[in-house]
Amino acid sequence: MASNSIEMLNPAKHSKLRVNTKSYNCEQNHVNAASVIINELSTVVHEYPIFITKNNNTGDFQLTAILGFSNGENLYLKGDSWQATYLPIDVLRRPFQLIRPDENSTAEGHIAVDMSSTQLQDKKGEMLFDDSGKPTAYLQRIQKMFSELLNGSEQTRTLLAKADEFGLIEPVTINIDLNDKESTSLNGLYAIKQKAVTELKGSALEECHNAGILQVCHLLLSSGIHFDKLIKWKNNLEK
Template identity: 50%
Template structure:
């Protein structure tokens, strides 16, 4: 299904509804989801999180691994999400941020994929009331985007500081799934444990005050969830 995004407005989309109970959709069948540092404390309990680079800006960002192959989301099973917490990048769908100027993120607007299976005119959460005002559901969506925008800037800043401290290194994941072909995931980065232990003096203080240390420990602890994904993939 080809996405068809339209900028959200209370006239054109007043009668549209979103079937939020429908989880197994085309836009959720992805093998990674973007993550912000503000989500890490909860997401690391259920997701393996690595560093990647934005294809458009080449800046570092955080990504939760959802599957090992393109369009494979192992967290989707029987139209249910196999985790208590969902990344904001998943919760915001079928909406998408429209940011014409990368330097003016806060001036972005919200777009809606009107081709999504979740969008219809009969059942689900309404976007606007009869007066054209945003419903409580849409206000929640707007709050998600506000958190994403702020969180993206914070994440970019922390990862850039980590890179300046030479704490980030390329990572290649060689995934061996019993009974299946081995999978190699490239284009990922992680924190260098040895470099972290060698931090001292002003660099250690900077890493602590900036939040780099906390983020690095959270991300390193999350890698154990790769085994869970391997088990799901095997089944």
């Protein structure tokens, strides 16, 4: 159910609205995870630990970048800056969201804006509409992002469902040791079952290769190294 602060984007109503794209330290970014699509996976694995989760509404598998170890903790935020050269599209599209009739609809939907976001201003930042009410170059980029998210989410869902059919996905719990013998755990995650990948043979191996599943498996397996960076950031915060 949409929040009272969510408004459908309207050139008449939001003609003076601006978005401060220089500051990422807003409530919407105080999250410990962000969705990732297949299209950006080869880039995000260089800076984020990526795991598989389940969509709360549909139960489908999806890709998720881990940003922190507890609810609301985003270790990539440092002041107003983001400690990575690449930001997932799911982060860049904020404070906007796509409103569709239902989760499974293939319709393009309509862009809405979260009016509670501190990124919104009326004097400084990127304008959404020009004087004639047409989308600015910035808003056109946002529209393109949502198109990429829609198409990429479907491709991601399809590929992960196929990987699951081959028995390549397993539930995992990530146990993390911090300073002073403190530890924490991340639950509700799924990962690539490396043993199952290495045991693929014949037609199954060929099908996974042709479908791009093998490449995704190797990318996901390689991304776990970034947990060391997050642990370091977490420990520095607590000093």
